[in-house]
Amino acid sequence: MEIQSNNFVSLSAIAIRNSEMQKAVSKGTRNGYDKRLAAMFAYGEEHGEAMRQQAAEAKRRALRQLPELLEMAEANMQANGIHVLWALDADEANRQVMDIIKRHEVKRVAKGKSMATEEIGLNHVLETNGIDVVETDLGEYIIQLNHEPPSHIVAPVIHKTKEEIRDIFIEKLNMPPTDDAAEMVAFARKKLRDIFLSADLGVSGGNFIIAETGTLCLVENEANGRMCTTMPRVHVAVVGIEKMVENFEDYATLTQVLPRSSTGQHMTVYTSMINGPKRPGDADGPEHVYVILLDNGRSDIYATKYAEALACIRCGACQNACPVYRSTGGHAYGWVYGGPIGAVLTPLFVGLDKAKPLPQASSLCGSCKQVCPVDIDLPRMLLDLRHDTIQQGLGDTLWNLGIKSWAWGNSSPRLFEMGGMAARLGQGVIGQNLPAPLGEWTKFRDFPSFAPKSFRQLWRERQKAQAQS
């Protein structure tokens, strides 16, 4: 996927003017936010907060011992009959999938929802190699038809209204016209059923891997994940190396906060725990299961102060809570991950120079940290990334100069007071509109007048009057 993150400002301007998208994102994020609140705190605030802290600790403990857990998971998955492959980057992961496809003479691939495969651009590689690949998560299916990337971690088509989706089905699939959502879903369901029945290989992601048992865990609501991982002959899971959890207890904790945080459910409709291929006597299941453990930059992040970002369980709660994301949607962020977690992960994955505006795309309001089920300090990371931007010499010259003179003017009370007087005088001359680069501000808002006398002047006068009386 081409990285467009440096165009955040112009992409967000387009998004803000797209009234259909605004309607859809506003409705979707509010819905997700409200449902999360209700589910997370169904048994009181204390219980919800305790769950969060327990989940945060489970993920951090797993991260602290990640190398050991990865080896343990590999050994246990292999003992369960799963083929384990390690992919250093996107190219290697895609090559591994293509090798499996050739080995098992696969023609059609049914895909479950997976952000890791978005990251490596798997669909593009498969299509280029003449493989028929179909996304089977309803949201992903819709945007695949419309040749778009997902705009939200758990609700990929959050940016489209029901009417737009109807039009896509009519245009791309000749759906008989209807405005009834249930009819539209039934129509898609029938189409997808044929895919599940005819696919030779299913691709999934992975929400967690339990190291002590070598179990691949998936949560979903449409059964498409269940079908992708049981109906085709071969199942390939592409899983980021940060998805390890130590044991079953930790999984139990995390699998409670994930659906609560993302869809406001106490539990997803389908919770799959995959321990290996079909065994003798099993009624169904794939003959071969492969798990590709994807690094793709994660070990580099692991070695930095941003390692905590790897605790993310991809619930999308920070996107729903973020007032910036609510205004721009996910595509404006220009790569796979949008919203606060995307503003942190994108520069870490693709390099700060290719995603310079993203750490700035936040008012630092702190909602993201507040809702994060594993308590990732996203505002802190955004601040650190802003600091890195300056340290790496990527700051804009105008701002570099502006901040230097601001610091100079605020380092001495005399200069500070002179600056205040100058501002007052300046406003008298140029009026209410601020000069560049601050002029962007007065494009949309009226700037107040500087007071005729500053507080410190009033204070001095008051002190003087009190001394005299």
Add this chain to the structure above:
Amino acid sequence: MVLPERESPVGKKVSFFVTCIMDMIYPDTGMSVVEILEYLGVVVDFPETQTCCGQPGFNSGYRDEAKQVATQFLRAFKDAEVIVTASGSCGAMVRHEYPALFADDPQWSAAANRAAAITWDLTEFIVDGLGITDLKLRLPQPKTFAFHDACHGLRLLKLGGAARTLVNHIENATVMELKDCDVCCGFGGLFSVKMAEVSNAMLTKKIEQINACPAETIITGDVSCLTQMNGGLSRQKSAKRVVHVADVLAEGLKGKRDGDSIK
């Protein structure tokens, strides 16, 4: 990050940190803070060498420059027993960021930790510090209010309901609910300049809620957010305005009946 523990401020002299925006644009609000504190019998001092807390530099990633300015703050308040401010994000800068910002600086780290530990927002100083919930105030005329919770006060300083508690007790003041009162107004310091259009989209949603709110006046505890919201309300020709909580409390002093006393 955990906020530093604080000692009781009862009986101590208060050094007022007015903040640069309040100093230059809202000096009367600064005076309201002083009036309220003096009404409570608190001795107020204003260290005149204070400038800015350093937040604009810090939030833009310019930590050296932020430290340069913050050092001036530490110099100005070096003899302070208690620091009170009335702008959530500036208070959060001192309380939440100073310890880490100066962690590797042997010359200033002790002073930074101390500043973080003695700084209070006005409303929490009254409610949590002095233990007063009813200031015995009365507005000259009945008025309706609703609160906008400024982000840094809410999420970094954990101010909670201190301001609401105080206003709820004012006679003639009715407090109503502003929908999405805990959603950011879109200011975010230089964010509102660098990403002016996104900031404005956030502001527009806030203004829709303010216009739909039955309360006449919106109260907040941060002058920068107040500037953003009033700037938008004024541009969009709304009659609604946002006021600082200190000005509402000070107005409550005006309507007091003789004999109502806190002391």
